[in-house]
Amino acid sequence: MTETLRENITGNPHLLGESDIKKLLIEYSLPAIVGMVIVSLYHIVDSIFIGHGIGALAISGMAITFPVMNILSAFSTLIGIGGATLTSIRFGKKDEKGASSILGHVTLLNTVNALLLAGITYCFLDPILRAFGASDALLPYARDFMSVYLWGTPIIFVFIALNNIMRVSGYPLKAMMSSFFSVGLNVILAPLFIFVFEWGMKGTALATVLAQLLGLIWVLLHFLDKKSYIHFNKGFHRLSFKTTKSMLSIGISPFLMNLCLGLVVFFINVGLMKHGGDLAVGAYGIINRIITLFIMVVVGLTMGMQPIAGYNYGAKEIARTFEVLKYALLWGVSVMTFGFLVSELFPHFIVKMFTTDRELINISARGLRIAIAMFPLAGAQIVISNFFQSIGKVKISIFLSLSRQLIFLLPLLLILPDFLGVDGVFLSLSVADFIAFVVAALTFIYQLKRMKRMLER
Known part of the structure; x- marks a missing residue:
């Protein structure tokens, strides 16, 4: 363990403007990557439990809930990611008091947010699930999961948001451990509830909520400790309009991205249901878990990049800001290239982990190979956008986040499936990745020239 990491564990974010960029990116990204991979592996393992313990249609039912959860999480990231980014920027400006005030804003706003959204969704759950493509066969599975999951949204919202702030405030390893504990408990409880107690989809959701509760307790104890670099202060419940506005303006990009992702998944499910039926929807549920694993590695990388880039940009250290981007791009593309090769070479082997249903295996393996065709380019696009x-x-x-989802992917989902059926749905994903990369690359080149001019002044 390097000296930089030891100091960062104690909570000294100002090292972000002094230490070697490559080491900082490794030290801040590695815990985030491990945390994101752990969460992704939990979802994969959870789907494996569902597939083998409840059945192939249960995987399809779970896939129906994806757009609903994407939309709910959009409102969480609006506050959580905005708060984390604003925290790192304020650290760069040496404004520790302002960084501490964000804790109360994130906690209160996310709690109220979750209670309102969960209450509305619960009241109209069946019509919402029907609207998102649930057939008579899939509705019971989707309903059972969401009816429990919704009660835990305040816990989930606040835990994820505060964990992000813990990470950017100088405690990346501690943030990783909170994710590790949460996922570890989930992996223990899910098979217990599914195979032993036979609680089905409700047991899956309950395991998720209880595991997130453990993570929330861990994070709250950290921020209640006066020894933490930032912590809850007296009067934390008072909200500042200026701070709230800044958080929301920064968080609007990931908010819209998640909102659009929910919309996109809705059209994916509708297209698959129309051209392939219930099992085709389940195939996307499997493919989504696999794709998300590699994407989350890159997202973890960008989470490590975030406080470094935010701090140095706030401190007007443009050369260091650009350097962290360079390494993030190199490593992000490498990860997605690895994911592309593994998925293209061993699709059936990967898919068989989730189910023994031969038809579902064949649909999933073919769809996976089509969907990840532009994975390396997608890695660069994710890094640049973040x-x-x-x-x-x-x-x-906002533009880069929305361009792939709204401008490119949605039209493709409305056109290609009519000509290519189920293959057209999955092909839409890879074509959108290619176009989005081109747009992101051109935008990056233009902004790079502006940053260099700033450096020369």
């Missing part, structure tokens, strides 16, 4: 968010370039980040 970089602009990290330095507070809200309009650019």
